[in-house]
Amino acid sequence: DQQVKQNSPSLSVQEGRISILNCDYTNSMFDYFLWYKKYPAEGPTFLISISSIKDKNEDGRFTVFLNKSAKHLSLHIVPSQPGDSAVYFCAARTLFPYGGSQGNLIFGKGTKLSVKP
């Protein structure tokens, strides 16, 4: 079963407008949520994270919102730029009680964002 779901495989947005990428999860024990961007032939690049005790985190053009009651998070990109065109992955972290453990990330299957000039 998929614990982290990104139900939209693709999204197309006009340059300058807002891009909203959505993610749903099922496990209420996740303690952190992260967003990654991935270009072809490269590894994912960390964008922004949010703790499960917060409902919003902002970093420049990127804002992540968390709705715990709905088990839903979203990434807002404002304004969208052509260079933002990539696959965006939502990930959730489960923390294991081992000293030094970083926990493991459970990823959604990604949403391909296309920003048109």
Place this chain on the structure above:
Amino acid sequence: KAGVTQTPRYLIKTRGQQVTLSCSPISGHRSVSWYQQTPGQGLQFLFEYFSETQRNKGNFPGRFSGRQFSNSRSEMNVSTLELGDSALYLCASSLGQDPNYGYTFGSGTRLTVV
């Protein structure tokens, strides 16, 4: 500052063979995790190493194994390769437990099993 380095970038192996992939984390990062990316399953966690000890393991068969050396470099090994093992294998390193640091991924090793 060098990023996460994975070698080789591409690999073609025959069914039944074994393969070893290498990952050098960012200097100072002591945690190394491995992920498998396939079109059907997306990114799936394999295992995590910290201070030469496996801390965490995903749901993969025992043919998948790994280790970490004292300099934090890590290797993963897949024995008795199957066609379904064809994937992009990604290594990620992390500075600390604060996830605001994120995990820095390498560019991956593309393994093709024929």
